[in-house]
Amino acid sequence: MASEHLPAADRSAGLRPVTLLAEAGIDAILVLSEADIDTVLSARTPQIALLDSSALGAPDVQSCLDRCSGIKLPVILLVPEPRVRDLVHNEGMADFLVTPFREPELVARAKRVLRKTGPPEDPAVVRAGDLIINATSYEVSLNGRRIDLRFKEYELLRFLAASPGRVFTREALLSKIWGYDYFGGTRTVDVHIRRLRSKIEDAEHSFIETIWAVGYRFRDVSRSA
Numbered sequence: 001m002a003s004e005h006l007p008a009a010d011r012s013a014g015l016r017p018v019t020l021l022a023e024a025g026i027d028a029i030l031v032l033s034e035a036d037i038d039t040v041l042s043a044r045t046p047q048i049a050l051l052d053s054s055a056l057g058a059p060d061v062q063s064c065l066d067r068c069s070g071i072k073l074p075v076i077l078l079v080p081e082p083r084v085r086d087l088v089h090n091e092g093m094a095d096f097l098v099t100p101f102r103e104p105e106l107v108a109r110a111k112r113v114l115r116k117t118g119p120p121e122d123p124a125v126v127r128a129g130d131l132i133i134n135a136t137s138y139e140v141s142l143n144g145r146r147i148d149l150r151f152k153e154y155e156l157l158r159f160l161a162a163s164p165g166r167v168f169t170r171e172a173l174l175s176k177i178w179g180y181d182y183f184g185g186t187r188t189v190d191v192h193i194r195r196l197r198s199k200i201e202d203a204e205h206s207f208i209e210t211i212w213a214v215g216y217r218f219r220d221v222s223r224s225a
Contacts, residue, residue, distance in 0.1 A: 017030075167215055
């Protein structure tokens with residue numbers, strides 16, 4: 001793994017934080033000139049820009065900030081420590097980061113910027129870390145990858161995720177998802193939980209917890225983060 005300390009001036013090294021943010025589910029671009037903005041925008045609209053001020057003069061930095069501001073693209077300005085005092089002359093950045101920086105700080109700042117500048121949260125969307133459940137489109141994604149679920153699997157996941165930390169008995173889940181008139185036993189719940197886990201959990205993601213002799217609960221990701 002690359003070192004946590006990363007000079008911003010080198011393009012090849014600079015692409016490492018772009019990859020890092022991508023792994024965190026954030027589509028970012030590295031900007032070394034205004035032309036970089038136009039090149040990327042011709043193909044897609046990223047969520048955030050990392051503007052490397054060490055590669056630009058002060059007028060060019062402001063020009064890039066103005067360009068990004070005009071298209072509502074939030075910018076994190078990467079600033080070498082000797083140039084921090086020049087920040088008072090820059091307008092339009094969402095945040096800044098002194099280089100060399102630590103990778104966890106970049107991810108935290110990028111997420112903070114997106115929370116502040118992003119659209120209001122859709123009440124029909126349940127988010128649990130990298131897992132997103134959309135009650136409008138009936139879609140589930142993990143790290144941006146769509147997860148194919150059967151209808152009952154989806155209903156079970158959405159019900160549990162809507163009340164993180166709350167324990168539900170197998171009987172309660174059977175009644176809520178399958179209905180009072182369902183003749184199947186509580187083993188039906190266990191089978192669907194097992195299928196769900198196989199689709200949404202791995203070594204890095206654990207969402208559904210078993211409460212022995214009781215039932216299941218959806219892990220409160222916000223408390224464990």
